Amino acid sequence: MPLTSTEISSPGMTINMGPQHPSTHGVLRLLVELDGEVVHSCRPVIGYLHRGLEKMFEARPYRQCIPFTDRLDYLAALNNNLAISQAVERVGNITVPERAQYIRVMLCEMNRIASHLVFLGTYATDIGATTVFLYAFRDREKMLDLLEMMTGARLTYNWIRPGGVPTDLPEGFEKAVRSVFEELKVTLDENNRLLTGNRIFRVRTEGIGVISKEQAIAWGSTGPVIRGSGVPYDIRKIAPYEVYDRLDFDVPVFDQGDCMARYLVRIEEIRQSMRIVEQCFKDMPDGEIMTKMPKIFRPPAGEAYSRTESPRGELSFFMVSDGSLNPVRVHVRAPSFIHLSMLPDLLKGVKVADVIAILGSLDTVLGEVDR
Amino acid sequence: MSVRVYTSSKSYRAGQFFGGLIVALIVIAIASLLPLLPWYKLNPVLDFIGMHPWLNAFLKAFVVVNFVALHVLFLIWLERKFAGWMQARLGPKHVGWQGLGQTLADAIKLFLKEDIVPAKADRQLFAIAPFLSFMPTLLTFMVLPFSAAWIAYDYDLGALFVVAVSTNVALGVLAAGWGANNKYSILGGARAVAQLLSYEIPMVMMILAVVTLSDTMSMKQIVLRQAHLWNIVAYWPVMIPAFLIFLTCALAELNRTPFDLPEAESELVSGFHTEYSGMRFAFFYLAEFANNFFSAGFAVTLFFGGWYGPILPPVVWFTLKTLILICVMMWIRWTLPRLRIDQVMGFCWKVLVPISLVVYCITALIALK
Numbered sequence: 256m257p258l259t260s261t262e263i264s265s266p267g268m269t270i271n272m273g274p275q276h277p278s279t280h281g282v283l284r285l286l287v288e289l290d291g292e293v294v295h296s297c298r299p300v301i302g303y304l305h306r307g308l309e310k311m312f313e314a315r316p317y318r319q320c321i322p323f324t325d326r327l328d329y330l331a332a333l334n335n336n337l338a339i340s341q342a343v344e345r346v347g348n349i350t351v352p353e354r355a356q357y358i359r360v361m362l363c364e365m366n367r368i369a370s371h372l373v374f375l376g377t378y379a380t381d382i383g384a385t386t387v388f389l390y391a392f393r394d395r396e397k398m399l400d401l402l403e404m405m406t407g408a409r410l411t412y413n414w415i416r417p418g419g420v421p422t423d424l425p426e427g428f429e430k431a432v433r434s435v436f437e438e439l440k441v442t443l444d445e446n447n448r449l450l451t452g453n454r455i456f457r458v459r460t461e462g463i464g465v466i467s468k469e470q471a472i473a474w475g476s477t478g479p480v481i482r483g484s485g486v487p488y489d490i491r492k493i494a495p496y497e498v499y500d501r502l503d504f505d506v507p508v509f510d511q512g513d514c515m516a517r518y519l520v521r522i523e524e525i526r527q528s529m530r531i532v533e534q535c536f537k538d539m540p541d542g543e544i545m546t547k548m549p550k551i552f553r554p555p556a557g558e559a560y561s562r563t564e565s566p567r568g569e570l571s572f573f574m575v576s577d578g579s580l581n582p583v584r585v586h587v588r589a590p591s592f593i594h595l596s597m598l599p600d601l602l603k604g605v606k607v608a609d610v611i612a613i614l615g616s617l618d619t620v621l622g623e624v625d626r
Numbered sequence: 627m628s629v630r631v632y633t634s635s636k637s638y639r640a641g642q643f644f645g646g647l648i649v650a651l652i653v654i655a656i657a658s659l660l661p662l663l664p665w666y667k668l669n670p671v672l673d674f675i676g677m678h679p680w681l682n683a684f685l686k687a688f689v690v691v692n693f694v695a696l697h698v699l700f701l702i703w704l705e706r707k708f709a710g711w712m713q714a715r716l717g718p719k720h721v722g723w724q725g726l727g728q729t730l731a732d733a734i735k736l737f738l739k740e741d742i743v744p745a746k747a748d749r750q751l752f753a754i755a756p757f758l759s760f761m762p763t764l765l766t767f768m769v770l771p772f773s774a775a776w777i778a779y780d781y782d783l784g785a786l787f788v789v790a791v792s793t794n795v796a797l798g799v800l801a802a803g804w805g806a807n808n809k810y811s812i813l814g815g816a817r818a819v820a821q822l823l824s825y826e827i828p829m830v831m832m833i834l835a836v837v838t839l840s841d842t843m844s845m846k847q848i849v850l851r852q853a854h855l856w857n858i859v860a861y862w863p864v865m866i867p868a869f870l871i872f873l874t875c876a877l878a879e880l881n882r883t884p885f886d887l888p889e890a891e892s893e894l895v896s897g898f899h900t901e902y903s904g905m906r907f908a909f910f911y912l913a914e915f916a917n918n919f920f921s922a923g924f925a926v927t928l929f930f931g932g933w934y935g936p937i938l939p940p941v942v943w944f945t946l947k948t949l950i951l952i953c954v955m956m957w958i959r960w961t962l963p964r965l966r967i968d969q970v971m972g973f974c975w976k977v978l979v980p981i982s983l984v985v986y987c988i989t990a991l992i993a994l995k
Binding site: 268270276289292379382383384385386389390393449450453455456458459606607608609 | 709712713714715809810813817883884886887894895960961962963964965966967968969
């Protein structure tokens with residue numbers, strides 16, 4: 256064969272990223288077709304963590320479903336507790352005392368801070384800055400200490416339940432929260448200086464994994480992902496639940512739609528969550544924290560849908576009751592699942608390193624995806 | 627129950643810092659007493675060695691290899707301790723004082739581990755790769771001047787020798803990447819070679835700038851020219867950018883953050899040494915840290931007056947300067963995120979190469995004058 260051909264073609268290479276890989280955030284498997292360093296196509300393979308939770312709900316009395324929800328989005332277990340409790344309350348027409356609602360909102364926001372701090376840390380490691388990881392986890396540790404003070408657990412709280420919350424605020428809780436927030440405000444700025452203004456971090460995230468406004472809506476993305484694409488969509492504002500309509504907070508929105516925008520949304524949300532918690536302490540009325548619930552809870556036949564804003568996006572529970580002890584059907588609308596389904600389109604034509612950057616910026620939790 | 631007290635308080639970190647400083651000062655003080663020992667009693671022995679060139683060469687090689695190995699033990703400890711200080715944690719703590727024996731324990735563990743070769747690996751290539759990447763590094767130490775007397779071989783073309791030999795590290799890395807028959811490894815190996823060869827160009831250009839100013843390629847002579855004033859001070863308008871470019875390239879050659887793509891953990895697991903375990907893995911580490919020391923030492927030789935300094939003996943000065951430079955590299959490593967491969971290459975060819983050309987031209991003009 257004469258040596259005239261100048262076209263070089265490489266056969267391509269299939270790489271298995273995960274389920275055991277340092278940065279697939281849990282047990283996600285990405286089948287990535289590579290051409291050199293460029294991604295040809297990507298197929299997420301899920302199901303490694305499937306436990307059949309939705310089916311298991313059907314075999315249990317309503318209140319026994321709560322512990323399972325801790326294992327959905329394990330970084331924000333309280334938000335999951337809240338979502339299913341609301342669904343049960345709606346199907347059973349239960350009203351929650353006002354003080355309990357404030358406590359719920361407060362703790363969910365604190366859990367949101369903890370979850371976003373995990374994002375900050377893991378995203379920094381994904382990009383290569385290992386130091387921020389430890390700083391963020393140090394701060395998260397303080398948040399977990401606070402949550403432990405309140406609920407007695409550090410990760411799987413099983414604490415918010417239909418009808419209210421089981422215990423009132425412990426002594427000295429407000430003081431502890433305020434002192435942690437004071438530190439957090441300082442360290443957040445520190446991390447910001449380390450990362451947000453860093454030129455390397457910016458070239459790695461700006462203009463990478465761009466999701467346009469239309470795409471974000473069409474793909475059904477929610478939470479920080481859609482708000483990073485310039486859509487001010489936040490369940491806490493558009494369909495307020497608990498006491499969110501009485502609280503004053505902003506919904507951070509960035510228009511760029513890239514990894515940086517999603518990162519910035521989350522950082523700003525940490526600040527807003529701190530604002531919400533501080534307001535809750537101020538506005539919280541005295542009174543009951545738990546409605547009187549029957550020993551054997553039998554809601555009337557019917558169905559309910561509860562929408563909440565979890566740290567990852569719109570987390571909803573659909574619950575059908577036929578008047579018996581157990582729910583007939585429970586469906587979880589998990590934001591991470593929907594965000595993961597965007598991956599094949601997002602990853603077409605990017606570099607290998609961007610796969611990690613984009614996946615990290617979606618901040619998926621596999622417990623929620625696989626259920 | 628209350629919120630726990632964390633060990634990252636300012637006073638604690640200050641304590642660690644000053645503790646470290648005091649230890650360093652004690653080490654320096656002991657080292658500075660070394661010249662007072664009755665070394666002259668060794669003169670007959672030295673004469674004997676001097677008369678037998680083979681013995682001479684063997685002893686020098688022995689000293690260099692052991693120095694490198696011991697120093698790497700210390701450097702790995704320092705790196706981990708340094709990372710700990712920066713990351714608000716303690717670092718190694720349990721084996722020996724402040725965990726000083728940790729690296730030794732790790733090394734023993736690695737040497738005792740089974741040497742696993744993947745089933746479909748190219749066995750010969752896989753086996754030889756760690757040594758291929760370690761040998762060039764070791765060879766470069768031959769011409770590194772610790773002081774006027776402490777240089778294994780004062781080669782006339784020392785700087786050229788370094789450039790020629792150190793590039794061969796790429797061979798070992800590519801052999802490791804290819805031989806392991808692992809997709810992450812081959813990606814890592816390919817990245818490493820592309821990066822190493824590209825960054826060699828601005829680096830050589832900056833070495834050439836110093837060589838042009840010093841009028842010699844001998845490492846010893848380069849330092850001797852700086853007896854009164856360091857290069858970086860004497861010719862600061864060109865030497866400061868030259869040093870910065872050199873440092874950047876050195877980081878890229880060492881595969882350290884922000885250029886640690888060949889072993890980018892979050893993407894390629896651990897790049898070209900993914901499949902290595904035990905002793906061979908230890909050799910990669912040895913090569914990496916030895917290379918780290920050499921790069922810093924080379925920078926000290928080129929820009930910071932080598933062994934020259936007041937009061938303390940020359941060897942101590944050289945080691946001290948080198949360690950400071952290594953700490954700067956560690957500081958950079960534990961602060962910055964990682965670049966992407968196309969950005970790394972673009973940065974080299976679009977930014978560093980043009981700048982280094984300009985810097986070299988100006989240096990040449992100065993040298994002509």
